[in-house]
Every structure is written in C-alpha cells, then in structure tokens.
Amino acid sequence: MIQINRKKTYLFFAGVIPVLLILVLLGVRWFGQPPASVSDGFPVQTQVPQDGDAVVATVNGAPVTKKEFKTRLPEQRAGIMTYFQQTYGCDPGGTDFWSTPCGGEAPVARLKATTLRLLVEDRVRELAADRAGISVAIGYDAFLKEWEAENRIRANQLAAGQVIYGPREYSEPAYYRYVVSNTILGLKQWLLEHDGPPTEEQLRQAYADSISGKSDPPAFETVRDALIQQWSEERYESWFKSQLEQAEVEVNQQVYEGIIL
Template sequence: MKLHILTRNRVIGIICLLAAITIGLFISLGMSSGEENNEVVFTIDTYEVKEAEFNAILQEKKALTTSYFKQTYNVDYSENFWTTTYEGENPLEYAKQQVMDQLLLLKIEQILMKENEIVSDISYDSFLKNLEIENIDRQNKIKNNEPIYGPKVYGTLEYYSYLHSINYQKLVDKLTQEALAVLSDDAIQQMYEEMKQLYFHKGYNFKYEKITIVNDINSKEILEKVQQLTATKDISVEQAVASLAATVQVEELALNINEASKDDTLSYYLNELFTDSNEGDFNEIDTKGNELVMYRLLEKQDKGFEKFDDVKSAVIQIHVKGQLEQKVSQRLSQANVQINENIYNKLVIE
C-alpha cells in the first residue's frame, strides 16, 4: 500500500516546475471549499474520504484511546493529554491511525460493494442523505402509529455501522448465488468435509459429577486427595470419599447445551469446559459461596455433524466470506492511498 504525504511547499514547487504536465498524484492545498468539513483527508485509489467522515469516527475513539494509554502507560486523562507524548507515542496520532486503519478497510469493502452493484455511491454525502431520509421516515411512522424496528432516531455512526453491515451481507449473498451457479456438488462436498469440524459439529452431550464440600481449613486438601486417589487407584469418586471418611456430596448430572436457557451461564461454562476435556478429567477447584466445588467429566457423547444437504448454502457462504476477506486484504495491500497532510494534521479530538 503506497502512502503519499504531500506538503504545501512540495505541491507549489511541482506546480511551478511542471505547470503543463498532468500530475498523477493527489494534490490538495487545504483551501476552504466553502462547505464545512468538506475537505479531503485522503484518497484510496480514486475514492475520497472527507473530513466529516473521518472526524465522525475520530471523535468516537476518545474512550478507546484513553483506555489504551491508561493500560499501557498508566496515564490518566488530563488537559494536555492529546498533545503529550508518552514513551514516543502520542494519543492523538494513535487515535488518528486507528481511524485510518478502520476507514481503509471499510472503504475497500465499500468499493467492492460498488463494483458488484450493491450500492451506487459510497460517498459520505450520499450516506448522510440516506441517514436523513431514514430518520424522517421513522418519525413519520411514529406519528402515524406504524411499527418501526430499531431506534426511533439513528445516530450517525450507529447508522453507518448498520448500513455497512447490511450492504456487506448483500455482497456476500450475491457472491454466494454466483458461486452456487458454478460450483459442482463434489466441490461443495469437499469444502464441507474441510470445514465441518469447525462450523457444523453439533457438539457433545455430557455426564459428569459435581463434587461439593463445605469450605473449611482442610476442604481443598480433601478434594485434591479425592482426585489423587481416583487417578492412582482407579476407583470411583464415591469410593475415594468413603476411604477418606469425609463429608463430601457427589451428584451425577447430565448436560445437553441445547436444552439450556440463554441465561444459564453455568451450563455454557461447563459445556465449554467439558468440550476441551477428556473423560475422567477433573476441573480446577472453585469456590461457590461457603462451599468448594469441582467437576469430573464421566462421559462425552459426540452428537455428530449437521447433514451436508441441510448446510449446503451455509458451506458456500462460509467459503465466499473467506474468499472475500482474502480479496479485501489483497486490494488493501495494493491500494494507492494518498494523504492530504495539511488537513490530516489539523484534525483533533474535541
């Protein structure tokens, strides 16, 4: 990716020396266009990113930047925060680089959307017109007691993110349909075999033991002894507990994550824990109120994979998304990015 930063003096010099030659570089002297926030901050290939778009995202980087400098340099926000350099790193420049990285990626994706006729205009001016139309439409629906989905009024960045996500999915859907038209079932089947473990595995059903003891001075030692005895003597937890003459509660339970409610955090935690465990494994001893608890996985039943015919479209879509991400990365590495230094340097976080 080529970055060209042209200063005012360099541009004037080129104009003076080569006035009759068309220069294939982005040249901007930072002159006022008469429209507020309408200066070009940078171009990517032939597309412009203006001050209003860059600045809208920049203002949202305040919290992220202050958090980063707090964690990295233990620096608290102050009046001189944005103009101070901490071990060679300046908060404002850090924030602006974050915006550059984000916008370069977004713009490449938007360029691909335009090339694939998902959108006709990727300018920020066009986006703002769409935002205004959307919010007027929502207000009219509210006045007419018609249902709306989402917020009553979209904020600028909220709608920017929403609209980009919708259009990106439209691009994926278009490319998926194109791929379905040319790929054979054998090719799609091969893709399925390669990705099914990651994307289409149904998971496991589990049987496990919950082992609980009242938390006192010797409790952790007792549970560790239970673990040791079951491993070295090949006996059950109940037998290990009996040999220690300890007051330990042992419950045999089952877990099918498909039957758990969305707010059942313990079940989701155990499902993840057991998925990465082998039969017979104990987990770390944990404190629950006035008790110590540990779990032992007894049985891990593989539920298999989703059938190919049921996920054929999903296979194509995953394949297309992977190819699209590679294309975005390639286009980004080859993009001709030219920064208007005069405007870029004037941007600040308010």
C-alpha cells in the first residue's frame, strides 16, 4: 500500500511555488512580457478571437455578417471612385481619398452605405424567393456551401468525362452574380404566375407610350414580346421596391462603424 507523506508534500510545494513566481517575474524582465497575461491566478489568452461572424445588421431577422460585408465591400469600390470623380472631381488615386471628405462626405462612408444597401437587397430577395418556393441559399454561410458544392459537382463531372455548361469552376464573385441573376429570373416567373400576364389593354398602353413622338414606329405585333418583357421588368422592380420598403432592418452600429478598409 502506498503511503503519502503529507508533510513532505507540503514542504515540496512550499519550496517550488516561490521559485516559479521568481521565474515568471524574471521572464517579464528578460522578455518584456509572459506568454499570457495572468488574472486571478488563471492565464488569459491574448489572441484576439475571430469576429467574422459578428452581425452587422439583421434584415427581417436574417443576419448580415461582418465577413460577408467585408467580402462585398471591395466589389463596390470602382463604382464609388467613379461617382466621386465624376460628381465632385475628386482624385481617386490620392493616398487619403477614402478618408478625406469630398463634396460633403467621405468616400468610405458612401462605400459602406452602398455595401449595406446591397446586402439588405440580398437578404430581402433571398427571403422572398424562399417564401415563393424557389430554392435559394439564405445567408453567407449557406451561399459558400452551395458555391463549394457546385464547384465540386463540376469537378466530378469533368473527371467523369461529362459535358458541363458554363465555366469549369466558378469564382466566388462569378457564382454570386449567377445566383442573384437566377433568383431574380425565378421571382419574375413567380410574379407572372401569381399575378398573371399583362392584359391586352396594358400592352396597348405600353405600346402607345413607346411610340410617342416617333415618325415611323414599328407595328404592335412586332414588338409585342418586347413589351411583355418590359412589363415583367417593371412589375418586378415595383414589387421588389415595396419589399424593401417593408423590410425591418436593424444595424449594429458598433460593428458597422468598426469596419475599415
């Protein structure tokens, strides 16, 4: 049977602990700081946690995450640069272009606002498509999984010698545009089925509006299909605008303001 000498054990720890404390203090002096800060006797990790999943805003309850926001942000840069150059004559090549107010606002503020508006539209469109029974990924994580799955399917098809349509592999921006385009087409078709096609009277009125002032207008029958397409576009835009106006958007100002280029 093993016997434990409690007195010797106590003396051992009593002698070792002061030595360890001295080594820690010397470590601070020699190396500037210990590997981890100490609070109440417990080590505290100094590594900053990943905050990509921080919620910038919610749209009808669906989140817009920081990592999604920072992915879409660069895609809007060219448009914002062009806007400030053409509207106010700002030099987008300047080192302080983004942070310096021009025309009464800082380009970075408009860039972030434009990105937020784009992502609000994404969530509203995705949620509307889901309600309409259209298969669509809702949110950034679901989108990434769908993108990876699509590229995996294409790779397997190519390996099997099958014919695929479109690119061999989608980049993330290309797949994003592909998904947005297909979702809009699906919603237009749903609206057509839900509300029905335009009436003959509506088409005749659209035709009259389109030929107003023209000396040699085309015949109605030759532009009928184009008029139906135009009606569908306008119907969708009007409907989607109302969806955006009704959306409940809550912005986490602390996370939003903390996003930098």
